[in-house]
Amino acid sequence: MGRRQDTKKREAPKASSKKKDATGGYGKTERLSADALGFQIRTGPDAPSKTGASMDIEVSEIVVFAGKQELLYNATLRLAQGHKYGLIGRNGVGKSTLLRAMAERDGRVPIPQHFMIMHVEQEIKGDDTAVLQSVLQADQEREWLLKVEQELLEKEDDGSGQEPKVGGVGLMEVYERLEELGNDDAEARAAVILAGLGFSGEDQQRPTREFSGGWRMRIALAQSLFVQPDLLLLDEPTNHLDVHAVTWLEEFLKTWEKTVVVVSHDRCFLNNTTSNTVFLHRKRLWYYGGNYETLFPSSSKGKSEPCKFLVLVVRSVLLARRLLQVANLKQFIQRFGQGHKKMAKQASLRPWAYCPLMTRIGRVQALCYTLLLLLAAVTLKELPGLGPGTLRRGEMSRAPRLLRIRPVLALTSVAAAPLVVRRFDRSFARCENRAEQSLDQFLKSSKAQQWIELNSDKSQSCLVNTDSVDWIETAAGGVRRKMIERLGGEVARATTVVNFQPNASFPAHVHRGGEEFLVLQGDWYDDWATQPAYTYVRNYIGSKHTPRIGPKGCTILVKLCQMSEQHKEPDHSQWDISESNTNWRVCSSISGRRLLNVFESPLEEVHFERWQPNQSGDVDIPETGEEVFVIEGSFADELGEHRTWSWSRNAGDKQRLKRTSGPQGCLLYVKSRHLRSPEVDIAAMQTPASS
Ligand SMILES: Nc1ncnc2c1ncn2[C@@H]1O[C@H](COP(=O)(O)OP(=O)(O)OP(=O)(O)O)[C@@H](O)[C@H]1O
Numbered sequence: 001m002g003r004r005q006d007t008k009k010r011e012a013p014k015a016s017s018k019k020k021d022a023t024g025g026y027g028k029t030e031r032l033s034a035d036a037l038g039f040q041i042r043t044g045p046d047a048p049s050k051t052g053a054s055m056d057i058e059v060s061e062i063v064v065f066a067g068k069q070e071l072l073y074n075a076t077l078r079l080a081q082g083h084k085y086g087l088i089g090r091n092g093v094g095k096s097t098l099l100r101a102m103a104e105r106d107g108r109v110p111i112p113q114h115f116m117i118m119h120v121e122q123e124i125k126g127d128d129t130a131v132l133q134s135v136l137q138a139d140q141e142r143e144w145l146l147k148v149e150q151e152l153l154e155k156e157d158d159g160s161g162q163e164p165k166v167g168g169v170g171l172m173e174v175y176e177r178l179e180e181l182g183n184d185d186a187e188a189r190a191a192v193i194l195a196g197l198g199f200s201g202e203d204q205q206r207p208t209r210e211f212s213g214g215w216r217m218r219i220a221l222a223q224s225l226f227v228q229p230d231l232l233l234l235d236e237p238t239n240h241l242d243v244h245a246v247t248w249l250e251e252f253l254k255t256w257e258k259t260v261v262v263v264s265h266d267r268c269f270l271n272n273t274t275s276n277t278v279f280l281h282r283k284r285l286w287y288y289g290g291n292y293e294t295l296f297p298s299s300s301k302g303k304s305e306p307c308k309f310l311v312l313v314v315r316s317v318l319l320a321r322r323l324l325q326v327a328n329l330k331q332f333i334q335r336f337g338q339g340h341k342k343m344a345k346q347a348s349l350r351p352w353a354y355c356p357l358m359t360r361i362g363r364v365q366a367l368c369y370t371l372l373l374l375l376a377a378v379t380l381k382e383l384p385g386l387g388p389g390t391l392r393r394g395e396m397s398r399a400p401r402l403l404r405i406r407p408v409l410a411l412t413s414v415a416a417a418p419l420v421v422r423r424f425d426r427s428f429a430r431c432e433n434r435a436e437q438s439l440d441q442f443l444k445s446s447k448a449q450q451w452i453e454l455n456s457d458k459s460q461s462c463l464v465n466t467d468s469v470d471w472i473e474t475a476a477g478g479v480r481r482k483m484i485e486r487l488g489g490e491v492a493r494a495t496t497v498v499n500f501q502p503n504a505s506f507p508a509h510v511h512r513g514g515e516e517f518l519v520l521q522g523d524w525y526d527d528w529a530t531q532p533a534y535t536y537v538r539n540y541i542g543s544k545h546t547p548r549i550g551p552k553g554c555t556i557l558v559k560l561c562q563m564s565e566q567h568k569e570p571d572h573s574q575w576d577i578s579e580s581n582t583n584w585r586v587c588s589s590i591s592g593r594r595l596l597n598v599f600e601s602p603l604e605e606v607h608f609e610r611w612q613p614n615q616s617g618d619v620d621i622p623e624t625g626e627e628v629f630v631i632e633g634s635f636a637d638e639l640g641e642h643r644t645w646s647w648s649r650n651a652g653d654k655q656r657l658k659r660t661s662g663p664q665g666c667l668l669y670v671k672s673r674h675l676r677s678p679e680v681d682i683a684a685m686q687t688p689a690s691s
């Protein structure tokens with residue numbers, strides 16, 4: 001996120017011969033325009049609210065490109081003053097680019113100049129300014145007025161009998177405008193915002209450079225909330241916030257009176273903060289007078305029949321896909337085992353040929369789904385806002401007979417919808433159960449012996465002390481492992497401690513489901529870099545490397561197939577988590593505990609913690625649970641004693657845990673948010689890659 005405030009380049013004032021003073025004024029009695037001042041004026045006689053300028057936005061014929069790709073064509077942006085809009089659309093459709101185009105004011109989306117726009121997208125740059133001060137300074141108009149006040153107070157009366165002015169503004173006006181900006185309680189308001197976003201009183205006085213990227217993004221957000229621009233653009237604001245800060249932000253935005261556009265993958269956040277939805281689809285903007293939940297109801301309870309109908313169609317398609325995957329996986333493993341790449345390719349190319357399950361349930365279902373889709377298509381065309389509109393007169397006469405009686409069909413399908421919904425809800429549930437049971441049974445059968453489920457249920461809390469788990473030698477010579485968590489066959493979602501013999505080397509391989517590891521002992525080398533002990537590494541889906549082990553051997557904690565296509569990452573990232581990393585910061589709530597934030601995305605958050613010996617404190621656990629691995633030392637909590645190289649999962653049933661570090665203190669790897677996030681499909685990955 002970064003706070004971008006109207007980045008349009010402003011022309012220098014014409015009177016260049018005049019000397020510029022501390023207030024930015026040229027010719028001190030001349031009234032300065034917003035262009036000369038370099039910020040939008042929100043108070044005084046020149047403010048849009050006084051000049052009667054409209055605060056609604058209507059910009060048509062918008063065309064936006066990203067490189068050569070056309071993202072919007074002939075679209076219309078319509079934002080009413082004080083409304084809160086959720087901007088939605090599938091990944092990569094151009095939501096972020098549109099927000100950027102609105103904020104950059106480079107002519108792509110010509111929003112009137114009198115609008116003050118702030119776009120929270122990137123973190124602020126860290127420097128020596130205290131956090132609280134940086135938030136206060138974000139209000140450029142207030143800063144300017146304070147300087148003008150200072151200059152006017154220092155100014156001597158020139159005896160002309162006229163009120164002294166700086167930048168065309170006299171002292172009385174300065175006071176009135178500062179009052180309009182709420183200058184009296186500015187510091188208190190800034191402090192409240194910062195506290196809501198997780199900054200303690202002590203943190204607020206620390207220089208911004210001491211904070212990690214994620215926290216500097218919170219500062220960027222705080223600055224925008226403090227300034228209250230006419231148009232606030234938030235791109236994934238919850239990405240860098242914990243659950244407390246998200247709740248606080250939701251409450252804060254409820255009382256927000258200006259226009260806001262929010263892009264967020266977090267449906268709950270969208271539902272709680274927005275009242276209107278803009279759908280970016282097929283290069284156009286479509287408007288709905290309701291939030292995300294109204295548009296895409298998550299449950300069919302209490303929703304209109306056409307909405308239920310739409311949900312059913314989507315669910316039916318998903319079920320058909322699931323049935324296909326299950327049947328295909330079973331057939332493939334039964335017939336060919338897992339090693340025949342040629343066969344695997346054939347199976348994946350012609351899935352229907354290997355699906356008796358689909359042919360049995362599928363024929364009747366497929367017919368019904370087709371009818372449903374037809375009815376839905378016809379019905380939805382007639383529903384306001386959901387279809388592209390009705391055919392024009394000329395087209396009607398040329399339309400086939402079926403379309404001519406479309407109104408009749410539409411009425412019939414709407415009337416029949418309740419019956420169809422009830423009928424298919426029941427059959428859908430039965431089929432879904434059958435598919436799941438069938439997969440369950442199969443996985444437990446001897447035909448899928450390679451399948452292992454070990455501590456794999458993410459909804460269950462558990463603690464594994466690996467000192468009581470045996471090393472298992474693997475087929476690759478010189479490699480042994482302690483399994484901690486596993487789900488899958490040869491390709492598995494797995495959390496494992498792996499030990500490699502000195503100087504071992506391995507062939508190049510691709511990470512089909514992504515790989516995340518932590519070097520516990522020794523050195524690891526690969527194409528990317530040397531990764532000594534205390535290195536945390538992420539190799540994203542599709543990345544490739546050829547690892548080699550150092551002369552002392554190497555032990556790592558590795559997590560495989562726990563990433564998702566839904567959030568792209570660089571192919572390789574690594575962090576030094578040793579003491580020498582300067583980003584370790586003191587945790588204000590528990591003495592003797594320090595934190596190092598390393599990775600954060602909408603799907604997961606990873607940080608490290610160092611605890612001094614024998615320290616105790618109540619630790620907040622995110623609602624979505626967390627995973628902890630003890631790299632050094634030990635600690636204890638309600639789950640038991642966590643010794644060195646122990647792993648635990650708190651599924652989120654406890655929101656607060658009292659933890660006490662052992663006599664050597666401890667160094668912890670802590671991962672959260674991921675337990676309820678999507679990840680690669682392990683069942684689908686049992687088919688070897690066709691390359
Ligand atoms: N600077 C650029 N040059 C070329 N293509 C770009 C550039 N920036 C973005 N794109 C492409 O433009 C498209 C829209 O990107 P954008 O980030 O706006 O989408 P989005 O809707 O915000 O996606 P998401 O939901 O994943 O955040 C994507 O296909 C992206 O790859």
Ligand SMILES: [Mg+2]
Nearest residue numbers: 095096097235
């Ligand atoms: Mg985006």
